[in-house]
Structures are given as C-alpha cells and as structure tokens.
Amino acid sequence: xxxxxxxxxxxxxxxxxxxxxxxxxxxxxxxxxxxxxxxxxxxxxxxxxxxxxxxxxxxxxxxxxxxxxxxxxxxxxxxxxxxxxxxxxxxxxxxxxxxxxxxxxxxxxxxxxxxxxxxxxxxxxxxxxxxxxxxxxxxxxxxxxxxxxxxxxxxxxxxxxxxxxxxxxxxxxxxxxxxxxxxxxxxxxxxxxxxxxxxxxxxxxxxxxxxxxxxxxxxxxxxxxxxxxxxxxxxx
Numbered sequence: 576x577x578x579x580x581x582x583x584x585x586x587x588x589x590x591x592x593x594x595x596x597x598x599x600x601x602x603x604x605x606x607x608x609x610x611x612x613x614x615x616x617x618x619x620x621x622x623x624x625x626x627x628x629x630x631x632x633x634x635x636x637x638x639x640x641x642x643x644x645x646x647x648x649x650x651x652x653x654x655x656x657x658x659x660x661x662x663x664x665x666x667x668x669x670x671x672x673x674x675x676x677x678x679x680x681x682x683x684x685x686x687x688x689x690x691x692x693x694x695x696x697x698x699x700x701x702x703x704x705x706x707x708x709x710x711x712x713x714x715x716x717x718x719x720x721x722x723x724x725x726x727x728x729x730x731x732x733x734x735x736x737x738x739x740x741x742x743x744x745x746x747x748x749x750x751x752x753x754x755x756x757x758x759x760x761x762x763x764x765x766x767x768x769x770x771x772x773x774x775x776x777x778x779x780x781x782x783x784x785x786x787x788x789x790x791x792x793x794x795x796x797x798x799x800x801x802x803x804x805x806x807x808x809x810x811x
Contacts, residue, residue: 580604582629582676585612588622593689593714593802594680596627596673598698600720602644605630608695611791620795623804625685627676631697634665647701648724655759666704666724673705681711691801693717693745693794695786696755700724703744703763707772712738715801717745717794720752720784722759723766730770744774745797747790749782 583605587593597608605628612626631645638650648665673692680690691714694702699721706716708729716739723729744767748760757778764776775797779790 580630582627583609585609585616585626585628587625588616590623590805591625591685592623592805593621593691594625594627594685595621595691595798595802596629596676596693596702598629598647598673598692598694598702599631599645600694600696600698601631601636601646601650603695603698604645614791615795621798621802624802625680627680629672629676631669647697650697655756661725663725663728666701669701670705670708673701674709677709677711677713687711688714689802691715691717691798693719694721695719696721696784699746703746703767704729706742706744707739707767708732708734709739710734713742715743715745715798717747717797718763719747719786719790719794720749720755720760721746721763722755723763726766740771741773743797743801744772745794746774746776747779747786747793748776749779749784749787749790751781752784754784 599605599607608628615621631647633643634646635641635643636646636649647669649662651660677690681687692702692706699718703718704724746764748757750757764774767774777793779787
C-alpha cells in the first residue's frame with residue numbers, strides 16, 4: 576500500500592480512548608468521508624475518538640477498461656457474489672494494511688476492543704473481511720452498501736480463537752442500490768449469521784448507492800454502544 580496517499584486523521588478532542596477507521600469506496604478518497612467526524616464534532620459526539628480515513632492506492636480497475644483509480648482491490652466483473660472473479664491478491668494486500676492500522680493504534684495504547692473498523696462499498700467489503708479475520712478482538716465492525724469477499728475461503732482465514740465471533744457487526748443497505756445489489760448485502764448478512772457472527776442488518780427504502788441521514792443516525796447509535804465515552808480513563 577506504499578503508493579497510497581497518507582491516511583487522513585481527525586484527532587480526538589479529549590483524551591484519546593478509541594479509534595474508528597473508515598474505508599472509502601472505489602474511486603473515492605478518505606476526504607470523501609470527513610463529513611462523518613465533522614458532523615459528530617458539531618454535535619459533541621465521540622470527542623474521545625480518533626478517526627482514521629485511509630486512502631486506497633490508484634490501481635487499474637478492469638471493469639473501467641483498466642483505468643487507474645483509488646481501489647482496495649480490482650473488480651473484474653459485476654457477477655453475483657460467489658460467482659465473480661475476485662482479485663484475491665489485492666484483497667489480501669488490503670487486509671494486511673487494515674490489520675496494520677489496527678496494530679498501530681494498539682501500539683499507541685488503544686485497547687483493541689476500543690477500535691472500530693468500517694467502510695462503504697469496497698471499503699465496507701474490506702472492513703467485513705479484515706474485521707472477521709482480525710487477530711485481536713475489535714470494538715465493532717460496520718459495512719455500508721457492501722458484500723462478502725472470498726466467501727469460499729474466508730472461514731479458513733479466521734484465527735483459530737475467532738476473537739471477533741461475538742463482535743457486533745452493523746450493516747446498512749439501500750433497497751434501490753443500483754451498484755451493489757441489495758440482495759448481495761442481505762445474503763452477506765445471512766451467511767455471516769449462519770457462520771455464527773453477530774450481525775445487525777438495516778434496510779433503507781429507496782436509497783441508492785449512497786449513505787442517508789437515517790443510516791448515519793443508526794450508525795451513530797450503534798457506535799455509541801461500541802465505544803462509549805470513558806471520561807478520560809484508559810486509552811493513549
């Protein structure tokens with residue numbers, strides 16, 4: 576991931592006790608999601624939380640005629656999940672990168688249970704994959720308008736202790752999504768539940784491939800349960 580721009584960081588306003596990593600979608604950048612911490616700063620929410628908004632490296636994207644754009648992995652076709660050709664090399668490269676971001680926060684003194692990993696579209700897909708395969712327990716995992724990667728292999732990639740089996744996973748998806756099919760999100764939630772993960776899946780009627788205020792509000796409530804303020808106790 577050396578070719579990607581440095582991640583954007585929004586520091587905690589008070590004593591840093593938690594970290595939220597938010598991964599953008601294909602063709603976007605970390606700057607595209609600064610509205611989240613900005614909105615919550617205005618509302619005096621998550622003042623003990625550091626936000627990390629990483630930038631994917633520019634890579635050739637097959638479905639866009641090989642044009643280079645920020646992406647966590649290549650997309651070769653728009654086939655249904657489980658039937659499409661997947662860029663396993665790129666996915667595993669990004670998995671390693673997200674795990675390194677988590678480790679860096681732990682090295683800085685943040686308990687892994689106070690670190691949340693999430694994202695939108697490609698970033699959401701990577702967050703689900705990197706989250707359930709993380710070697711340490713996380714505070715939460717979220718994926719908006721996304722789907723399951725490497726579904727035939729991912730269970731074998733989970734650490735033997737499965738530290739995130741009970742970790743709360745929040746998924747949100749619009750039922751008018753024209754890019755990442757709503758059914759893909761549903762199937763992903765169903766499959767993860769079938770395998771024993773704790774998934775909350777919310778549907779947003781009429782929402783296309785984007786995030787809506789109602790969805791962000793639900794994400795905010797979910798996050799409050801994952802990383803409640805400690806009042807200056809613990810953290811870095």
